[in-house]
Amino acid sequence: MRTILVQIPHDQIELFFTDESLEGIHQLGNIIWNPHHRPFTEQELCEHIQGVDTVITTWRSAPISEEVLKHADQLKLIAHMAGSVKPILPTLDVYRRGIRVLNSNYAIGVSVSESVLALILALGHKIIPVNKEMGTGRNAKSAVYETYELRGRTVGLIGLGMVAREVIKLLQPFGVKLLGCDPFVSAEQAQEWNVELKPLHDVIAESHIVSLHAPKVPETYQMIGHKELSLLRDGALLINTARGDLIDEAALIEELRKKRFYAGLDVFIVEPLSADSELRHMDNVIVRPHLAGVNPDSRLRIGTLMVQELQQFYNNGPLRFEVKESQLAIMT
Structure with a gap:
């Protein structure tokens, strides 16, 4: 037996x-x-x-x-x-x-993909700042808190692995345009998923929402730095549920201080995120303690x-x- x-x-x-x-x-x-x-x-x-x-x-x-x-x-x-x-x-x-x-990546990836969608909607609909404002007794019904709709936007996926493909499924009802960057994916595969392959910088510059799904390998270490962050559109959403090492965290904090774009982060270079991290207190950021998949x-x-x-x-x-x-x- x-x-x-x-x-x-x-x-x-x-x-x-x-x-x-x-x-x-x-x-x-x-x-x-x-x-x-x-x-x-x-x-x-x-x-x-x-x-x-x-x-x-x-x-x-x-x-x-x-x-x-x-x-x-x-x-x-x-x-x-x-x-x-x-x-x-x-x-x-x-x-x-x-x-x-x-491996159990698929079982976890289903949950991660939902977290990606949740972060996109929470940032776009300004759920957390509106809730905080309402908690003060004031009325948050102003132009500052108006919704940034997902419907019809361009979403850029950096890495087209299993989680990204689950995200694609969840995004279908919103009628988004999908751009992708992944050296291991052929044009034929991307076409099956309705994704247009483009170089990294083009995906970042042309997308309203950028979601990171690349693996943690030497080639992807801090692949999102000052240059890449500067390419983000004003008002863009940046989502990272993959690995903290994909982003130059110091550069990210510096760029977020300008309040030019928003970020939803579930992973960090050092985990748990330090108690005094500036990311914890920025009103254009949602941080989570690596909870997306479990x-x-x-x-x-x-x-x-x-x-x-x-x-x-x-x-x-x-x-x-x-x-x-x-x-x-x-x-x-």
Whole structure:
């Protein structure tokens, strides 16, 4: 009988699994649950992984290191029930050994895409400043607080990965024009998504709303700096739910002080965002503490989709969420 090792801390199991998905995973084989209310240490993982076919990981799980692989004599699959799988794979030896890798980006990306839309609408409709003004007892019905409609705008997507494609679906009812920048996407693919590919600076300059979805790789480090920020239209909206390193944060703060555009930020160079960060107090900024993708619904979606994917794997079916070695380098 196959054996599945679940690294998720015992007190978090109900956050990820419904009764139905729990029943489904138990039907797959012998399940070894993490008995602790904390992640396994590397040593504990080494002790448990011998004879295991599949290991399930999540946030803060012990990585599948070279030392762990020495003990993983039967391992065929790593199923990561969290965001980026990169922290779990400090070595590419898993691919050399023929071990396959699954990720939960799609389950989380659905929530991230909703957060992108929420930030666009909240900024455009000035929800937070209007609410603050109303809280003072004054009337916020003035030209300063009039709505900036999403309908018919040009939206620029920097990176056209899975989250961006979910954003595209949500934007369809608003009749927006879509521009995109992604070196890994062909013109034919972009056309399927109704996106016009353009160089980075053109996308920024021509868009009313710019949303960042590029991965964190050396090539994208601070790709949005003074020059790029200066290209934003007056009144534009800049959304970042990807990675804080994509933006030169000092340049962003300097440009936001001019109150020329608005920003919705869920990620930062250093997290958590420092208590004294100026970004916390700017009235043309919405800040969130990296919350875009994780909520009760997305955690349960992760569990449900991962059990379905495991069923496919053990039945030799096609996998929706496999991460190939070639994909890993360009993942967020």
